[in-house]
Every structure is written in structure tokens, then in C-alpha cells.
Amino acid sequence: MGFLQIEGKTFVVFGLANKKSVAAAIAKVLVEEGGRVIHVVRSEQRAEAARKLFPDSPVFLCDVEDEANIIRVRKEIGVAVNEGEGGRIDGLVHSIAYANYSEGLTPFHGTLKKDFLQAFDVSCFSFISICNHFRELFTKEASVVTISISTTSMAAENYGYMAPIKAALNSSVCFLAKSFSSFSDVRFNAVAPSLLKTSASAGIPGYVDSYLYAEKAILRKKALKTREAADLAAFLLSPRSSGITAQTVVVDAGMSVNYFDSEIVQGAVG
Structure with a gap:
């Protein structure tokens, strides 16, 4: 058995769009380590991409903006893992985010209510809803991971209203961990990377x-x-992290300690 101890375990991954997706990269690692991956994607086009990348993985459709779709796909996945025979899932990945940038760069104070609420629904509330509807499908010690950003307080003008929404996502990790602790040992964490391509x-x-x-x-x-x-x-997602829950774990290769790098400072004032 490998270090991560995930051989034969089943993971549901929400959010693959193409081969460059964070969801695709996570699924690749899980498969390499012997895990079974079930993909949930938004559209048939993305389903085709998932099938090409992971031909041995089941793929389901779910547009999380409509909660009825989450309820439906949970039932479908329950059947796929033989829930009636005790089948369960050992982990779930929420790698879903959406913001409407079609109008280009706008000041934060000019954020439109409809854009903010839609982004919150898709990027944050979907995480809460998925966890709620999948709760009885989790093993007692399952692990749930969502994808955040390395900092929500750095006011990057171009990222705009998505930073407060990611902050809410980080907070939701803590509240879900507390809520689920009343009946299970399911863990909730967020991976918070710096800028990715x-x-x-x-x-x-x-x-x-x-x-x-x-x-x-x-x-x-x-x-x-x-x-x-x-x-x-x-x-x-692995049992090796059994002592970690309710955390937002930053992975930024040290960027957060290096904003006053001499090269950057000279470039700004030189």
C-alpha cells in the first residue's frame, strides 16, 4: 500500500472542465495512487473531456446552480457505488467557481447584485449544498476538500468580488466541520493555491x-x-491527514512572505 493509503477508495470530483483544470490534476493524482474517481461536470462537452482524460471513470452531469440537480446526481452516484449494499464514498472534491467578468474590469463598489449572488451560489453555496445532500453517502471518516485562493484579503482589483466569496467558502469549511462533527468524523479542508495557469x-x-x-x-x-x-x-483527502480539519491550507511556494523582494521593490521605485 502506498503512503497515502487510498488504494481502492472512492472519490467524487466536482468541477473538471478540461485537462488544465485543478479538478483534473487532483483526479490524476488519485488515480495514480490507486483511487477510484467519479467525475461530476457541468455540461456534456465537459463530460466528453472527462471521458477522454479518464476513460475508466464514471462521469455524471450536474449544473450546481439548480439544487435539484445536486439532489439528482447524489441519487445517481448512490446507485453507482451500490449504496444499498453498503457502498460509500471516501472523499469529495469541490473545485467549482464562477464569476461573470463579461463586462471587463469594474471597481468593487460597482459590483452588480445579480453577479455577486450568482457567483456566491455557484462558488460557495454549492459546496454547502453538495455536502448536505451527500452526507449519508460519506464513510464515517471521509474527507472533503474545496479549492480556495491563497489570500482573500489582498485586494486584487481584477479578482474583485470573488475574493469575499472565497472568504465565505473558507468560513464554510469551518462551519461544515463543526456541523458534521455531531454525527461523523468527516473532515473538511480548503486548498488555497497562489495563481495557477x-x-x-x-x-x-x-x-x-x-x-x-x-x-x-x-x-x-x-x-x-x-x-x-x-x-x-x-x-x-487521504487518511494520512487524519488530524487536519477545518483548515484553509495555503500552497503558494512562499509568495506571501516575499512581497518586498528587492527585485520587485527596485522595479517599482527604480
Whole structure:
């Protein structure tokens, strides 16, 4: 048995869009370590991508913006794992986020209510709802991981209202851990990476410049790889992290301690 001890365990991964997705990277690690992965994606197009990347993994459709879809897919997955015969899932990944940046960069105070509430529904409430509806499908010591960001208090103008929503997601991790503790040992944690090169991030206005800045701020002068965030997620999903719950774990290669790097300072004032 490997170090992570996840051989033969079953994991549900929400959020794969394509091969560059964080969800895809996490699933790849889990499969490499002998885990069984069940994918849940938003559209048939994404389902096709998931089937090509993971031909041995079942794929289900669910647009989490409609809670009825979450209820339906939970029932479908219950059948797939033979719930009636005691089948359960050992872990779940929530790698879902959405923000409407179609109008480009706007000041935070100009955030539209409809955009904020939609982003909150998809990016944060879906996590709470999925955990609620899947609660009886979890093993007693299952692990749940969501994907956040390395800091929600750094006021990046281009990221805008998504930072407060990620802050709510981080808080939800703590409240879910407390709530579930009354009847189980299910653990809840968030992986909080610095800037990653994903197709989803490409839709954020000015993201490329922010990504290049992050490379300069990171101690090793190389951006974080999606695989590095995925490795942390796999660890948190495994029994090896049994003592970790209700945490937002930052993986940023030291970026948060290096904002006053001499090269950055000279570039700003020189």
C-alpha cells in the first residue's frame, strides 16, 4: 500500500472542465495512487473531456446552480457505488467557481447584485449544498476538500468580488466541520493555491500580468504548478491527514512572505 493509503477508495470530483483544470490534476493524482474517481461536470462537452482524460471513470452531469440537480446526481452516484449494499464514498472534491467578468474590469463598489449572488451560489453555496445532500453517502471518516485562493484579503482589483466569496467558502469549511462533527468524523479542508495557469483563470481580466507578477514574488521565481496544489489536495483527502480539519491550507511556494523582494521593490521605485 502506498503512503497515502487510498488504494481502492472512492472519490467524487466536482468541477473538471478540461485537462488544465485543478479538478483534473487532483483526479490524476488519485488515480495514480490507486483511487477510484467519479467525475461530476457541468455540461456534456465537459463530460466528453472527462471521458477522454479518464476513460475508466464514471462521469455524471450536474449544473450546481439548480439544487435539484445536486439532489439528482447524489441519487445517481448512490446507485453507482451500490449504496444499498453498503457502498460509500471516501472523499469529495469541490473545485467549482464562477464569476461573470463579461463586462471587463469594474471597481468593487460597482459590483452588480445579480453577479455577486450568482457567483456566491455557484462558488460557495454549492459546496454547502453538495455536502448536505451527500452526507449519508460519506464513510464515517471521509474527507472533503474545496479549492480556495491563497489570500482573500489582498485586494486584487481584477479578482474583485470573488475574493469575499472565497472568504465565505473558507468560513464554510469551518462551519461544515463543526456541523458534521455531531454525527461523523468527516473532515473538511480548503486548498488555497497562489495563481495557477488554468483555462478558468484566463477569463479573469488582467490575469496574465498578475500571474507574471506572482512569479517574481514567489521565492523560487517560478509559478506554482497545478500539480503541486493537486498533491496537497490528495494528501488532505487521504487518511494520512487524519488530524487536519477545518483548515484553509495555503500552497503558494512562499509568495506571501516575499512581497518586498528587492527585485520587485527596485522595479517599482527604480
